[in-house]
Amino acid sequence: MMKNVAVIGFGNVGAGVIELLWQGRVAGLALKKVVVKHPEKPRPFELPPAMLTTEISKVISAPDIQVIVELVGDAKVAAEVVLTALKNGKDVVTANKLIIAEKGDSIFTTAAKLGRFVGFRGTFVGCHSLIHELNEARLSASRIKRISAILNGTSNYILSTMTKEAKSFDEALSEAQRQGYAEQDPSQDIDGIDTAYKLRILLGLINDTRRPPGNFPIEGIGGITLQDIRYADELGYRIKLVGVIEQPEKAAFVRVHPVLIPPDSLLGSVEGNNNAIEIEDELGVTSGWVAPGAGRYPTSVAIIKDLVDIAQERKPLFPQGDALIPLGDIGELQNRYYLRFSVVDQSGVLAQICNVFWQYNASLATVMQKEGRSRDFVPVVMTTYPVKERDLWQSLTEINQLEIIKAPTQVIRIYER
Numbered sequence: 001m002m003k004n005v006a007v008i009g010f011g012n013v014g015a016g017v018i019e020l021l022w023q024g025r026v027a028g029l030a031l032k033k034v035v036v037k038h039p040e041k042p043r044p045f046e047l048p049p050a051m052l053t054t055e056i057s058k059v060i061s062a063p064d065i066q067v068i069v070e071l072v073g074d075a076k077v078a079a080e081v082v083l084t085a086l087k088n089g090k091d092v093v094t095a096n097k098l099i100i101a102e103k104g105d106s107i108f109t110t111a112a113k114l115g116r117f118v119g120f121r122g123t124f125v126g127c128h129s130l131i132h133e134l135n136e137a138r139l140s141a142s143r144i145k146r147i148s149a150i151l152n153g154t155s156n157y158i159l160s161t162m163t164k165e166a167k168s169f170d171e172a173l174s175e176a177q178r179q180g181y182a183e184q185d186p187s188q189d190i191d192g193i194d195t196a197y198k199l200r201i202l203l204g205l206i207n208d209t210r211r212p213p214g215n216f217p218i219e220g221i222g223g224i225t226l227q228d229i230r231y232a233d234e235l236g237y238r239i240k241l242v243g244v245i246e247q248p249e250k251a252a253f254v255r256v257h258p259v260l261i262p263p264d265s266l267l268g269s270v271e272g273n274n275n276a277i278e279i280e281d282e283l284g285v286t287s288g289w290v291a292p293g294a295g296r297y298p299t300s301v302a303i304i305k306d307l308v309d310i311a312q313e314r315k316p317l318f319p320q321g322d323a324l325i326p327l328g329d330i331g332e333l334q335n336r337y338y339l340r341f342s343v344v345d346q347s348g349v350l351a352q353i354c355n356v357f358w359q360y361n362a363s364l365a366t367v368m369q370k371e372g373r374s375r376d377f378v379p380v381v382m383t384t385y386p387v388k389e390r391d392l393w394q395s396l397t398e399i400n401q402l403e404i405i406k407a408p409t410q411v412i413r414i415y416e417r
């Protein structure tokens, strides 16, 4: 039986989905209504005038519409649309990661109770192909042990531009905004929040639970300087913003932060606004994907896959369980670190720093003293061998109080797996 679809939002993504539906690309689905806020706004192509409306609540309760695609952007409106449409008996597709990451519990519970479909591939476009893979993995004998991923195209574009074109962070951000890769307010992207939403969704999927985990550490890329990019290059690394989930036993160690990573690794080689994901199961089998993480057509294609599932009446792939995922303490993890100190240019400085490290069992792999541009301090770059995160921070608290330290120390983890 033919199902009628309404798309709420005719913006960047909406235009792609509407175009594909209007061309009849999904057998069994017909585009019936498109809801917008400003009907007078010019659109990339014309639709029959009767199809366009501003009456959102009328559309999501219309008896002749069976499927709602929510693409409004505003999280409050999006959550209201999704939950009301489900309660009105519609199947729903959304691309809003914030509402799936933070209200996924009530959305999935409502859908499960009412036997409705919720599609959300558009919330993690760059790795949406994984959704089937993750579902299979859940059912198979091998558990997923680790996911490491670049999930934010804006941050990756900025870091790639700094690396390739020797631009400062601010110059690379302006370039990303000019190219349409970064919003006017880019904080969700560069502060790591967007990556954290996507990790939260993945965490629920791999553990088959609708219950969101507690807070985990999130660091963005706002503090990365061109100097760090250059020193990382000298050491044989790229700098990338990654999200990591490690599940050695019962607890999950989850975090978002920049890392130094070898350029010939999957994540280290990802350029521009692409996303990438690497998954390792408990048997040590590793697989990975690289794909665009945003944009009209990449996002529309992910959404269309949800719509195909609805048209073919496949089972929804959202998590069904409600177990709480215990989060591990990342202070217990061992990492290697890149450290950039700003120290006074005098003898004995290195001995003072090494003396503190020695007390915390932190040993150094490399030390590079650089010529300073400032008269007040010179940069000293060090890398460590693996050291427990808690010990590293405790040693730095002591080191940062030494008189020889003239500016906050830059700390970036080194990711080698």
Ligand SMILES: NC(=O)c1ccc[n+]([C@@H]2O[C@H](COP(=O)([O-])OP(=O)(O)OC[C@H]3O[C@@H](n4cnc5c(N)ncnc54)[C@H](OP(=O)(O)O)[C@@H]3O)[C@@H](O)[C@H]2O)c1
Residues within 6 Å of the ligand: 008, 009, 010, 011, 012, 013, 014, 035, 036, 037, 038, 039, 041, 054, 056, 070, 071, 072, 073, 074, 077, 095, 096, 097, 122, 123, 125, 293, 294, 295, 296, 299
């Ligand atoms: N852009 C991407 O690459 C991308 C990637 C993945 C996920 N997403 C997600 O996809 C969703 C849509 O993003 P977008 O970039 O397409 O947003 P957008 O370009 O800002 O478009 C939003 C659309 O929603 C309409 N709208 C807003 N409030 C409305 C209301 N109260 N009633 C009716 N219509 C309303 C707007 O109408 P008017 O046009 O009339 O103003 C506009 O057409 C967001 O949740 C976003 O996070 C986007």
